[in-house]
Amino acid sequence: MDFYLALLQVIGIHALIGLSAYVVILTGQVSLAQAGFFAIGAYVAGMLTVLAGWHLIPALLAAGLVAGAVAFLVGFPALRVKGLMLVVATTAFGEAVRLFFFNFDYQVAKGGVRVGPLGGEGFKQIRFFPENGYTTLDVLVFIWVVVGVVMALLWWMDRSRAGAVLRAVGEDELAAQAMGIDLTAVKVAAMTAGGVIAGFGGAIYAHYTTHIEHFNFGIVLATFAIAYPILGGLSTAFGTVVAVLFIQGLLIEGLRFLGDWRNLLFGALIVLAMNLRPHGLLDAATTLRLRRLFGRGGAGRDA
Amino acid sequence: MLDLIQNTIDGVMIGGAYALLALGFTLTFGVMRRLNLAFGAIVLCGLYAGAAAHQALGWGLLGSIAATLAVAVAAGLYVERLCFRALAESASIAAMVSSFAIWMQLEEIAALLMPRRTYAYPALSEARPWEWAGLSLRPDQLAMAAVALGAMAALGWTLRRTRFGLAARAVATAPLAARLAGIEPARIGSAMFLLACGLGGLAGALIAAVDSQVTIKFGMWAMLKGLVAMTLGGIGSIPGAVIGGLALGVIESNAQWYLGAEWRDIVAYGLLFAVLYWRRGRERPWTNS
DSSP: OHHHHHHHHHHHHHHHHHHHHHHHHHTTOOOSOHHHHHHHHHHHHHHHHHTSOOOHHHHHHHHHHHHHHHHHHHHHHHTTSOTHHHHHHHHHHHHHHHHHHHTOBOOEEETTEEESEEGGGEEOOOOHHHHTTOOHHHHHHHHHHHHHHHHHHHHHHHHSHHHHHHHHHHHOHHHHHHTTOOHHHHHHHHHHHHHHHHHHHHHHHHHHHSOBOGGGGSHHHHHHHHHHHHHHOSSOHHHHHHHHIIIIIIIIITTGGGGGGHHHHHHHHHHHHHHHOTTOTTOHHHHHHHHHHTTOSIIIIIO | OHHHHHHHHHHHHHHHHHHHHHHHHHHHHHHHOOOOTTHHHHHHHHHHHHHHHHHHSOOOHHHHHHHHHHHHHHHHHHHIIIIIISSOTTOHHHHHHHHHHHHHHHHHHHHHHSOSSEEEOOOSOOOOOEEETTEEEOHHHHHHHHHHHHHHHHHHHHHHHSHHHHHHHHHHHOHHHHHHTTOOHHHHHHHHHHHHHHHHHHHHHHHHHHHTEEETTHHHHHHHHHHHHHHHHOTTOHHHHHHHHHHHHHHHHHHHHHHOHHHHHHHHHHHHHHHHHHHTTOOOOGGGO
């Protein structure tokens, strides 16, 4: 049972980083900076609970704010470029953040032990959950409450004017600009929102593993982050969560019986999925069919 | 001053290999307009094959390089068929995600077949460094830069003087017009892709031969260096890729000397960010080379 609980925890955390990339991809930007924001959230929240003795919830919010602020600052220069150049620029940013934490020392003696980030050795003993008596189930509930709040906000945003504006920029920048939409403002706003969500994800991740190191936040995590929304399809935020379930649940855990050979099939299955469904698992047509199935939203909106 | 000159010499030497890696990206991007995230993994597979040939069969330097090139091109064919040929042109992000999945797969194959952290690669030259007026120059690095320069000259000649080069430039400039003139963009794209993998394999072999070893992290490293060098010089430009590679080498070696090893990559990334900001990411036409 604990195995499945732990798996659901991982899925929740990956859902957050996938959703952070989803917001940015809606505006047509492929960002590999999400792992950097995730790292910032992880270190900020870890330092606040361990060194400053904060409760996790304010630390989580602070981590989201800091990561969002960094995303805002990075967004202005980064979003002057697009396409492949943005991929490279955000990769460079993500790697720079990782290297920063590789060299980052800030240790304080607490109860005779030195705690805090220590460069290449990482940041150990982020023990908010065990110290406060959280069981695996409690942690799981905590993670999914955060995922639920983020999903609800995204769902609400998608139905509001903001979602339409984001998608308009993603579909056709020129047309959006002609409608009087400020492209930079929209893209930077999406980047900031993505940064906040990734910051939440990082904060939870740090407390879930209790030990973070710079190489947890490399380009592989960043690529996973954009793979989720692409694989899931951009019609709804649910697509991203479906893709996380597909990759983390089915491909990574479901194929564990294959042992070391798992990654071989993992790669092949993702390629197969992308070939069969280039617009994602939950593409527009499937979303429409599902909506009809549940008897909502059919004719008026989609016809 | 002497330090600056020495660092710059070292930087130019390693920069030659960076330039080859950057050219690998530029060629694929120029013709296909797509990013191949599996590039580093393809190079890694080639290098592991070279190291295996050296270890198990006792092949020398040239044999190992040949094995590296052959396997890199074969792995490139695999990636091209699965991720790029199969997906429609409109799905360029789907192709990128697919190439990411194949990157994981290739790296896993390499790690499963050869599980040690490092493997020996035949050394380029055992000769001692030349000393002159306080400066030193490693012959093997000089040889690496010379081979890289030769490869780049050959590439330039191919693109300008052969029918294949003409067709490739036509596809890069105007795919539709090229098609009307009887060129098949998909075939040219595949050929350029394989050529790019071969260049990547050569760059990898040179670097591995200078270090006389190869590690599993090489793939990731090669991909990052190639991407950064390509972007520094201006995406899509062939002289730009060469200049970007050399510039990256010089900047890194100076940053390492004056600021310390931990700053080397941060300085390179910061500079890349500045260049992108300043240039606003304008693409230079690939054909004006």
